[in-house]
Amino acid sequence: MSIDEKELSEEVKQSVEEAWPLFVDFLKKKDARVTQARKIVLTQVFSRHDHFCADDLAAELSSGLNHVSRGTVYRTLALMEEAGLVRVIRDADVHAHYEHTFNHPNHGHMICEDCGQFIEFADEEIITRIADACRKNDFAERTHRLVVFGTCKECVNKEAEG
Amino acid sequence: MSIDEKELSEEVKQSVEEAWPLFVDFLKKKDARVTQARKIVLTQVFSRHDHFCADDLAAELSSGLNHVSRGTVYRTLALMEEAGLVRVIRDADVHAHYEHTFNHPNHGHMICEDCGQFIEFADEEIITRIADACRKNDFAERTHRLVVFGTCKECVNKEAEG
DNA sequence: ATTACTGCAAAGCATTTGCAAATGC
DNA sequence: GCATTTGCAAATGCTTTGCAGTAAT
Numbered sequence: 001m002s003i004d005e006k007e008l009s010e011e012v013k014q015s016v017e018e019a020w021p022l023f024v025d026f027l028k029k030k031d032a033r034v035t036q037a038r039k040i041v042l043t044q045v046f047s048r049h050d051h052f053c054a055d056d057l058a059a060e061l062s063s064g065l066n067h068v069s070r071g072t073v074y075r076t077l078a079l080m081e082e083a084g085l086v087r088v089i090r091d092a093d094v095h096a097h098y099e100h101t102f103n104h105p106n107h108g109h110m111i112c113e114d115c116g117q118f119i120e121f122a123d124e125e126i127i128t129r130i131a132d133a134c135r136k137n138d139f140a141e142r143t144h145r146l147v148v149f150g151t152c153k154e155c156v157n158k159e160a161e162g
Numbered sequence: 163m164s165i166d167e168k169e170l171s172e173e174v175k176q177s178v179e180e181a182w183p184l185f186v187d188f189l190k191k192k193d194a195r196v197t198q199a200r201k202i203v204l205t206q207v208f209s210r211h212d213h214f215c216a217d218d219l220a221a222e223l224s225s226g227l228n229h230v231s232r233g234t235v236y237r238t239l240a241l242m243e244e245a246g247l248v249r250v251i252r253d254a255d256v257h258a259h260y261e262h263t264f265n266h267p268n269h270g271h272m273i274c275e276d277c278g279q280f281i282e283f284a285d286e287e288i289i290t291r292i293a294d295a296c297r298k299n300d301f302a303e304r305t306h307r308l309v310v311f312g313t314c315k316e317c318v319n320k321e322a323e324g
Numbered sequence: 325a326t327t328a329c330t331g332c333a334a335a336g337c338a339t340t341t342g343c344a345a346a347t348g349c
Numbered sequence: 350g351c352a353t354t355t356g357c358a359a360a361t362g363c364t365t366t367g368c369a370g371t372a373a374t
Contacts, residue, residue: 015262033348033353051261051271051280055338069356074339077260087305089271089280090259096363097252098239099213100177108292109213109251110301118213118251121295126288130270130310133283138315139272143249146308148292153300195328195373217363231331236364258338330371340361347354 008047015046019085026083040066041076042085051089108146114155170209177208181247188245202228203238204247213251270308276317 008016023042024034044061045052058073068076080086097118106127110119126146134141151159170178185204186196206223207214220235230238242248259280268289272281288308296303313321 019262031353035348035354037355045260045262048262051259053259053338057260067356070338071340071357072355075354081260084305085263086260087263087268087307088258088260089307090273090309091252091307096250097213097215098207098219098243098248098250100181100207100210101247101249106249108295110296110299110303111252112301113304119299119301121299123291123295126291129285129288130308133270133285134272134310134312137272137281137283138318139274139281139310140313140318141272141310142275142312143246144308144310145249145251145253146292146306147252148296148301148303148306150296150304151302156300156302193328197329197373199330215363229331233332233365234330237329326374328371328373330369332368332370334365334367336365337363338361340359342359343357345355345357347352349350349352 008043012043012047016043019046023080023083023085027079032079037068037072038076038079040068041073042080045077045080045086106144108148110148110150110152112152112155113149114151114158117152119152170205174205174209178205181208185242185245185247189241194241199230199234200238200241202230203235204242207239207242207248268306270310272310272312272314274314274317275311276313276320279314281314 020039020042023038027034027038040061041057044057044066048057054074054077055070057077058068058070061068061073062070077086081088105122107120107122108126110121111117112119130144131141133139182201182204185200189196189200202223203219206219206228210219216236216239217232219239220230220232223230223235224232239248243250267284269282269284270288272283273279274281292306293303295301
């Protein structure tokens with residue numbers, strides 16, 4: 001049951017050929033295993049040109065030769081994100097987070113993935129440029145959201161000490 | 163059982179005094195009703211200075227004099243967002259959306275709230291400015307996400323025709 | 325009076341997880 | 350051979366919803 005038998009366009013094949021070794025490296029560095037299931041998921045990801053959601057991908061792999069279970073698809077996507085091979089556009093975090101708008105113009109947020117802290121930052125130019133991009137695309141902006149994920153100063157230091 | 167009996171700082175009182183009439187106007191325009199529960203939720207929202215999540219707010223209002231049920235808190239927050247009084251920082255959309263990163267630098271997405279379409283847009287300067295902001299805050303960026311919500315050209319036209 | 329809103333508890337639903345079997349190393 | 354992964358199905362947990370009672374207009 002090799003996945004190479006799938007009908008893949010040249011473009012997809014090439015992406016997979018470039019991306020798979022990167023994933024293998026990542027897995028080895030992590031002392032994780034290089035498995036069939038992980039290759040199938042990666043291939044399916046690169047077979048899609050557009051945006052997709054985890055559940056659709058899982059559905060596509062729920063039957064047929066290249067079957068991978070839902071749980072494994074979710075687990076592999078998380079790994080691929082960690083490896084930087086996939087990006088989350090819209091996340092389904094357990095909690096929806098709010099803030100009030102009153103006298104508080106839109107701004108970006110940095111979220112520390114270690115301690116969960118939110119740091120606000122403002123940049124007029126970014127807001128202007130977003131508005132410009134919308135104008136160019138004839139898109140009527142209602143609101144926007146800019147979130148940066150990473151590690152805050154304190155947590156970086158903590159790690160360095162540890 | 164008036165909510166005015168709550169101990170509120172001057173600052174909070176003032177925000178509520180300014181924001182409540184705006185919400186009342188919004189509700190009237192919508193032919194929706196101005197209710198005690200809605201005022202309690204709005205007051206609680208402005209009693210928080212920081213970011214909060216829907217469920218925490220619901221927990222705070224789940225007991226005591228100013229009791230409001232979970233369902234109503236969620237429904238009211240949605241109304242307040244529509245009214246522009248509250249902003250969602252991190253949403254719990256049903257689906258998490260992904261895209262691949264390979265040969266595909268980070269960029270923004272406009273999501274049409276009518277048809278669900280994703281439109282990509284790139285702006286080098288925005289990326290640079292985000293990196294600058296992170297540097298200033300000693301924040302180690304792993305990745306960022308920029309999403310604009312609104313209505314695409316086609317859907318705006320559709321509405322105009324309808 | 326009429327109609328919308330609320331509370332409650334149950335349902336929804338994407339995602340996560342526990343555990344036995346399978347697979348990579 | 351041993352440890353990690355997988356598949357399956359059940360659990361999780363935020364959010365939504367149906368319905369009967371309540372409150373706003």
